[in-house]
Amino acid sequence: MRIILYTGKGGVGKTSxxxxxxxxxxxxxxxxxxxxxxxxxxxxxxxxxxxxxxPIEIAPKLNAQEIDVLxxxxxxxxxxxxxxxxxxxxxxxxxxxxxxxxxxxGMDELASLLQIVYLAESGKYDVIVVDCAPTGxxxxxxxxxxxxxxxxxxxxxxxxxxxxxxxxxxxxVTDIPLPxxxxxxxxxxxxxxxxxxxxxxxxxxxxxxxxxxxxxxMVIKEATRTFTYINLYGFACDLIVNNRVLxxxxxxxxxxxxxxxxxxxxxxxxxxxxxxxxxxxxFFEQEVVGLEMLRRMAHILYADADxxxxxxxxxxxxxxxxxxxxxxxxxxxxxxKSDVHLTxxxxxxxxxxxxxxxxxxxxxALAALQVQKAKMEEGKLVVSFx
Numbered sequence: 001m002r003i004i005l006y007t008g009k010g011g012v013g014k015t016s017x018x019x020x021x022x023x024x025x026x027x028x029x030x031x032x033x034x035x036x037x038x039x040x041x042x043x044x045x046x047x048x049x050x051x052x053x054x055p056i057e058i059a060p061k062l063n064a065q066e067i068d069v070l071x072x073x074x075x076x077x078x079x080x081x082x083x084x085x086x087x088x089x090x091x092x093x094x095x096x097x098x099x100x101x102x103x104x105x106g107m108d109e110l111a112s113l114l115q116i117v118y119l120a121e122s123g124k125y126d127v128i129v130v131d132c133a134p135t136g137x138x139x140x141x142x143x144x145x146x147x148x149x150x151x152x153x154x155x156x157x158x159x160x161x162x163x164x165x166x167x168x169x170x171x172x173v174t175d176i177p178l179p180x181x182x183x184x185x186x187x188x189x190x191x192x193x194x195x196x197x198x199x200x201x202x203x204x205x206x207x208x209x210x211x212x213x214x215x216x217x218m219v220i221k222e223a224t225r226t227f228t229y230i231n232l233y234g235f236a237c238d239l240i241v242n243n244r245v246l247x248x249x250x251x252x253x254x255x256x257x258x259x260x261x262x263x264x265x266x267x268x269x270x271x272x273x274x275x276x277x278x279x280x281x282x283f284f285e286q287e288v289v290g291l292e293m294l295r296r297m298a299h300i301l302y303a304d305a306d307x308x309x310x311x312x313x314x315x316x317x318x319x320x321x322x323x324x325x326x327x328x329x330x331x332x333x334x335x336x337k338s339d340v341h342l343t344x345x346x347x348x349x350x351x352x353x354x355x356x357x358x359x360x361x362x363x364x365a366l367a368a369l370q371v372q373k374a375k376m377e378e379g380k381l382v383v384s385f386x
Contacts, residue, residue, distance in 0.1 A: 001206060002308045003120060006241075007132040008212035009222045013243040016288045016297060017212050017281070018131035019046040021307045023291065024298035026062035030126040030308060033063040033119060037112035038133040041066040048290045055119075059291065063125075065115075072111030113197045114190070120200055127308045204236035204315060211273075212241045215265035224272050224334045229356050231316040231331040238312040240278045241301065242269055247282040272334070277311045319363065325386035326366055333379040340381055344371050351381070 006018040015036070022034035033055055036043040043066050044051040049058050053068035119128055201207045209230050213223040223240075230237050245266070246259050269278060281301050288297050298307070305311075316331045328349075332340065335353050343350040347367035349360045369385040376382070 001120065001126060001128070002310075003116070003128045003130070003200060003207040004308070005130040005132050005201075005207070005209045006212055007209060007226065008134070009219050010134040012212050012214050012219060013281075013288070014212040015042045015046050015131050016294070017210075017241050017243060017301070018129050019043060020288075020294040020298040020301060022062060022064075022127070022129040023059065023294050024302060024307045025127045025129070026059055027295070027298075028306065028308075029061065031061055031124060032127045032129065033065065033125050034129040034131065035065040035067060035115065035119070036131040037067055038131060043131055046289060046294070067112050067115055069111050072115060114193055117193050117197050117200070121196075202234050204313065205310065207235070208238040208310065209235050210239045210241060211237060212243055213269070214244050215242060215262040215269065217265065220265060220268055220272065225354075227273065228332055228334050228353060231333065232351065232353055232356060234317055234360075236312075236314065236316055237276060238310055240269065240273045240276055241281060242266065242278055243281045244283040245280050250283075275312065275314075319366070322384065323386075325369060325372065325384060328362075328366065328381075328383040328385065330381045330383075331379060332376070332381045335376065335379075335381070337376045340374075340376065342371070342374055342383070349383070 004021065006014045006021070008014045015038075018034060022032050025032040034043065035055075041051075043064060047058055047064065049064075051058065051064045051066045053066065053071045055063040055065045058064045116128065116130065119125060211223050211226060213219045227237060246255060246262055250259065279301055281297060284293070284297070286293070288294065301307075314331075318329050320327050320329065330351070332353060339353055341352040343352075347362045349362055349371075351360060366385050372384040372386040374381065374383045
């Protein structure tokens with residue numbers, strides 16, 4: 001099975017690329033589903049078909065789904081949301097408003113992740129293509145399983161134990177709704193599913209993130225930052241799609257300056273992402289909408305290649321023996337030494353790059369050792385343990 005996530009800055013054409021990829025996979029005989037995790041869905045517009053909140057067949061061997069956040073949250077998160085709603089109503093908040101604000105930040109990403117787990121474990125599909133939200137939201141989606149696992153390990157047991165001991169006393173002095181074991185079991189089950197999601201996405205043989213960009217300076221800059229964070233969170237990027245490139249057949253002098261700029265930025269893209277393969281898609285003379293245009297895009301994008309193939313196989317993180325110690329090497333391309341900060345606490349190594357942070361759980365071989373030094377070397381963070 002393959003899970004392929006397409007992301008990029010808003011407006012670069014990632015939905016069209018994701019839809020074209022899924023259609024090509026289905027045409028090649030793979031049981032395929034394409035789904036959108038973006039709150040502002042445009043997958044149905046790309047296919048020019050109606051797509052619902054549950055998977056529906058839109059072409060032979062091709063299913064599609066636009067995730068309905070409220071529907072998914074009620075399906076997976078209903079018991080917890082019901083508890084938060086009761087707290088708000090106890091405080092006198094209007095019932096309708098309580099129903100709206102009980103949707104906590106991050107729950108939409110959570111619902112999307114759980115649906116990917118369900119589809120992957122259903123055994124119904126060979127390829128799952130995900131049209132992700134713009135890059136910022138995607139980074140939160142990718143980092144959520146590891147954050148949730150940390151919460152389940154460090155905070156959740158304390159909260160549950162405190163609730164058990166405090167409940168009899170609290171009920172004697174106040175009528176505030178208190179969480180019961182069913183609420184905690186729901187949270188525990190959800191986080192365990194997130195852990196399975198992390199296992200799926202971090203398996204570089206199964207899952208890949210693919211970046212879609214345009215040959216424009218701001219788009220490339222954001223893509224390089226995203227590429228760094230994808231590696232930071234331990235996921236693999238196997239393909240860059242350079243979309244909307246003016247073809248050589250465009251010779252009008254009006255576009256001369258734009259073609260020159262795209263040529264320069266094309267070189268920048270190559271220098272920034274090599275050795276990851278870079279596939280080009282031209283700027284079409286008409287909008288890429290409907291099955292015919294999507295097939296045309298897929299044919300130009302992949303030619304004779306299998307879109308479900310692994311185009312680049314490189315581990316974003318490795319541990320190697322170094323004398324009596326070890327080296328932890330993590331790919332952080334485009335990150336300057338001054339941008340990277342490390343904090344060690346027990347068996348955890350907190351790595352910060354800019355505004356993003358990851359708590360990396362060290363394997364047993366490294367947890368007992370001390371961090372000796374850290375340096376940036378050829379786009380990799382190299383941490384010495386001795």
